[in-house]
Amino acid sequence: MSAKTDLELLRAYEPVLMFTRGELFFPTDVEAYVRCCSLWLDLPEGGEREVVPAGELTLDRLARADAEWPGYRQHLRFVQESSLRAEARRFRRRERPVIPKSGRLAAVGVLGRIVDVLMRLSLLIRGAVPGGVAAAAATRYRDRIDTGTTATYYGRVVREGGYVVLQYWFFYAMNDWRSVYGGVNDHEADWEKVTVYLVEEENGEYRPVWVGASSHEYLGDDLRRRWDDPELHRDGNHPIIYVGAGSHSHQMLPGDYLIQVDPAFLRGVLRAWRRFTARFLPSSSRLRGIGVPFVDYARGDGVRVGPGGERTWTPVLIDDTTPWVRGYRGLWGRNTRDWFDGERAPSGPRYERDGTVRRSWADPLWWVGLHKVPPTPEDTRASLQAHLDDLDARIAEADAKIEEERAALRRLAAAEMVLSRHASAKARAKEYRARIAELERSLAARYRERTHLVDEREMHRAALANGDVLEPPPQAHLRSPHLPYASGRQHTTRFLHVWAAMSTPLLLTALGVVMVVLRGSLALLAAVGVVVLFAAFDALARRRFLTFLIGSAFLALALGVVGAVIAAFLINWRITVLVPMTLAVVSLLYLNVRDLLRR
Structure with missing residues (x-):
């Protein structure tokens, strides 16, 4: 298919991005960005060396970086040290709207706030973006790159597995989530994507069926929404995506999103607690894991980019042969050498930070779990019919095995009957009986499996014969969809915000005093009392005191x-054993007598 047709497809379904009021960076042209960057080499001994100063770099030269400096990893630097302070000062003198934050510390408990402290402290030993870089990047972006009326996406069309995949890649000059919005990280450069999955009808027309949108490190089924999902907002054929302030992650619904973790060692406890609260305290909380106080503000109350918006799209086609996409494997911004990668700039759309091909680029169906989903109901029926053919073959194979094992069982039974009549063959007869018992178990298991196969086959045959709709509900594939915990318009008490800010330092101080002043078991009891007291105050401040009690x-x-x-x-182990035994005896006696009287 021609490039023009691919471009027409991209334009027909290009997304609408809804930003939060106060957003500083929008999808931009990489060529203008690269002109503002210097190119650096990562040296083997751990340092770095500038090889192309800012203002001299082009996309063509960037595409040849591996050939020009073989054996070196490269990275760009958007904010230059020589202008950092001046650009940061200019940014701070500007007036800009400040979003009304929902109180990230107030949204979680004491444990989440302790995690926040640990994350902040970790920046002291991890590689982090230096202070002022985000502010300087905002000035540099506004003065040298931003047009004010347009935004750029890089479109790629892939045909795979019966789908026509439209990838929309967005490049941002800076992720300022941490420094401006209290999020997890900052890093120069940011690549995000929205993907629309189409199917081609027999008449040559295209029909959209799925939409996937990148959101931090999430992947799989929960990243995609079906085109007819009521929670997928659309403007005609254009899906509407809500962009997190600073992080530029994508959400399907407007609101404030709390980042949550689900530690493996607590997963069973958390699952049981969720079931309990869902049954007895349904309004206590919507959080699914342990909340960490980092909020994505994806409210959609700011600039609209795309059809009907303040900024219009400028599309640029890319593919595996685009020189700068294929040729440059380095980082698109400052390399902080953060071992968590959170503050390191990303690589381009085709590559991971280590230079390997990005899996979502090579396999866009895997990224949202679509390999298992046939493109159309007709394909589903064909897949089901193929599965029926497999079932027929498996049932026929089971029948043959059953006949074979039954014949073997009867031979053994006949032989055992004869051997059991002779005193000298008793041992041999016993071996045969053991083999007979084992073969009977195997035959019974095979019969059970065949019964299940036949039962399943009848269900599938009925579904095909009755013309059942072989399509699940729009949200049936979702397991843990990322949902907003707040709308951004809610009001919380001043006491809650003050308590959220002061509780963690006070708790740590109180525990420190207890450990210094008291000794032995008294210190342990006092520490437990302090924790319980703080937990009670926290529950009271967050209006969850009943749940706490x-x-x-x-x-x-x-x-x-x-x-x-x-x-x-410890007092008398015999009593400890006898009490449950007595209860068991009484229970059994009651059940047996009840059954006897019912006869």
């Missing part, structure tokens, strides 16, 4: 039962 009661009950059992065992 119920949770505390269950915890106290569980600890009491465990303590009572241990104490009883």
Whole structure:
């Protein structure tokens, strides 16, 4: 298909990006960005060396960087040290709208706020973007790159697995999530993408079926929404995506999104607690994991980019043969050598930071879990029919195995019958009986499997014969969709904000005083008391005191039962064993008598 046709497809379904009021960076032209950058080499001994100063670099030379400096990893630098302070001062003198933050510390408990402290402290030993870079980048972007009326996307069209994949890549000069919006990280350069998945009808027309949007490091089914999903906002054929302030991550619904973690060692406890709160305290919380106080403000109340917006799209076609896409494997911004990678600039759309091909570029269906999803209901029916053919073959194979094993079983049974009549062959007969029992178990298992296969086959045949709609509901594939915890228009109490800001330092100070002043078991009891007291105040401030009381009661009950059992065992272990045995005997006697009377 011609490049013009690919461009027409991209224009027909290009997304609308809704930014939060106060956003400083918008999707931009990489050529203008590269002209503002210097090119640096990462030296083997750990240093770096500038090889092309700012103002002299072009996309053509960037594409030849590997050939010009073989054996070296390269990175760009957008903000230059010589102009950093002046550009940062100019930014701070500007007036700009400040978004009303929903109180990130107030959104989580004490544990989440402790994680926040640890994350901030880790920046002291990790590689981090220096102070002032985000402010200087905003000035540099506004003065040298931003047109004020347009935005650029880099479009790529891939045909794979029955889908026509439209990738829209967006480049931002800076991710200023940490320094401006209290988020996780800052880094120069930022690549994000939205992908629209089409199917081609028999008449040659195209029909959109799925939309995927990048959001931090998430991947899989939860990243995509079906075209008819009521929670996928659209303007005609243009999906509307809400962009996180500073982070530029994508969300399907407007609002404030709390970053959450789900530690593996606590997963079972968290799952049980969610089930309990969902049943008995349905309004207590919408959070699914342990909240970490970093918020994505994706409110959509700012600039609209795309059809019907203040900024219009400038599309640029790219593919595997585009020189700068294929040729440059280095970082698109400052290399801070952060071992967490959070503050390191990303590589381009085709590559990961280590220079390997990005999997979402090479395999856009895997990225959103679409390999398992047939493009159309007709393809689903064809796949189901192919599965039926497999079932027929497996059932026929099972029938043959059953006949074979049954014949073998009967041969063994006949032989065992004869051997059991002779005293001298008793041992041999016993071996045969063991083999017979084993073969009977195998035959029974094979019969069970065949029964399941036949039952499944009948279900599939009925679905095909009845013309059932072989398409699940629009949100059936979602397991843990990222949903906003707040709308951005809610009001929280001043006490909550003050408590959220002061509680963690006060808690750590109180625990420190306890450890210094008290000794032994008294110090341990005092520390537990301090933690419980702070947890109670935190629950009260967040209007979840009832949840705290119920949770505390269950915890106290569980600890009491465990303590009572241990104490009883230490006093007299016989009583500890006899009590549950007596209860078991009474229960069994009651059940047996009840069954006897019912006859």
